[in-house]
Amino acid sequence: MTPRLWSLSYSPWSERARWALDYGRAPYRKRSYKPLFDELALRRALGRWRGPVSVPILETEGGVLDGGLAIAEYAEAHGEQPVIPPEQRSEVLRWDERASAAMSAGRMCSLVRTLRSPASMAELVPPNLQRVPGKLAIARAGIRRTMRKYAPVTPANPEDALVRALEELREALASGHETDGVRHLLPTFGYADMSIAQILAFVEPPKSHLRIGDATRETYRDGALAERFADLVEWRDGVYETFR
Ligand SMILES: N[C@@H](CCC(=O)N[C@@H](CS)C(=O)NCC(=O)O)C(=O)O
Incomplete structure (x- = not known):
């Protein structure tokens, strides 16, 4: 199978x-x-x-x-190509843990933005419910449910947690490794990079590989962080171009 x-x-x-x-x-x-x-x-x-x-x-x-x-x-x-090379496993786990916490933080920030965006809420409603009156109320209830569901895994101050993770990533990449001019965290590009790259979805979503509408793209995005961490957005785009 x-x-x-x-x-x-x-x-x-x-x-x-x-x-x-x-x-x-x-x-x-x-x-x-x-x-x-x-x-x-x-x-x-x-x-x-x-x-x-x-x-x-x-x-x-x-x-x-x-x-x-x-x-x-x-x-x-x-598989056929290393994703978590055994000698890097403990480092990969550490980066994955950081990534998961920062992604949860980013999700919470983006859900708060979504609640303020009727256009983004409308995009969340499945096609068969698009004509239902009160569809935004359904979307709002769904978002609040998602917030409650993931509150236990979300860091206490989501904005600060996301910024801290971005700063850690910036610092680690500065002394990281390189393949074909693209930096990566550990000696071999792999799951540590794939996982931490996802925190940038809540800064500036990638141009490909996430199917999101225009309004949702705006609520994933944090304009101030996108400016402050433009180097990391560029890094993520480069990593996608080279390794995805
Ligand atoms: N521990 C899981 C967490 C996955 C997760 O948070 N999934 C969310 C992504 S938004 C999900 O399934 N959301 C839909 C739902 O909760 O119904 C992992 O690391 O992959």
Whole structure:
């Protein structure tokens, strides 16, 4: 059985898992996930009936892998190109942990912006509900639910946490490694870079690989941070061009 990746087309969490599988050249097929509508099916796949459930997951013959890191480990074990080289594993885990906390911080900041943007909220409503009166109220309830769901994994002061992670990344890249003129964190480009690059989705979303509407793009984006960390946005774009 070819492993099956459940993912969200607009999510940086799903994107880092897709990237790990693509870069590692590990075979997989895709199943797109629709929040709320598919939650029961996701719970069934995970065999988890209580507590929060999220994508990405990868269904494999050996069981269901939950989250980007587990999926990247699968790519390392079953792919053709290193994603988490064993000698770099502990460093990769440290960067992934930082990335995950900063992504949660970025998500919270972007959800606050979304609540102020009717156009972005309208883009979140699935096509079959676009004509329903009160669709923005539905979107608003969905956003508030997402905020509550991810509050436990979100750093206390999300703006500060995101800025701290961006500063750490800038510093690490300055003394990092280089391939074809593109810097990376560890001796080999890999999952540490793929994961930390996702924090920039909440600064300036990438031009490709996240399927988001124009209004949503604006709410992912933080204009002030995009200016302050323009060097990192440029780094992320370069990494996508070279390694994605
Ligand atoms: N621990 C997971 C977290 C994944 C995650 O936060 N997924 C969110 C992305 S926005 C999700 O599934 N959202 C949809 C939902 O909660 O229904 C990972 O590292 O991959």
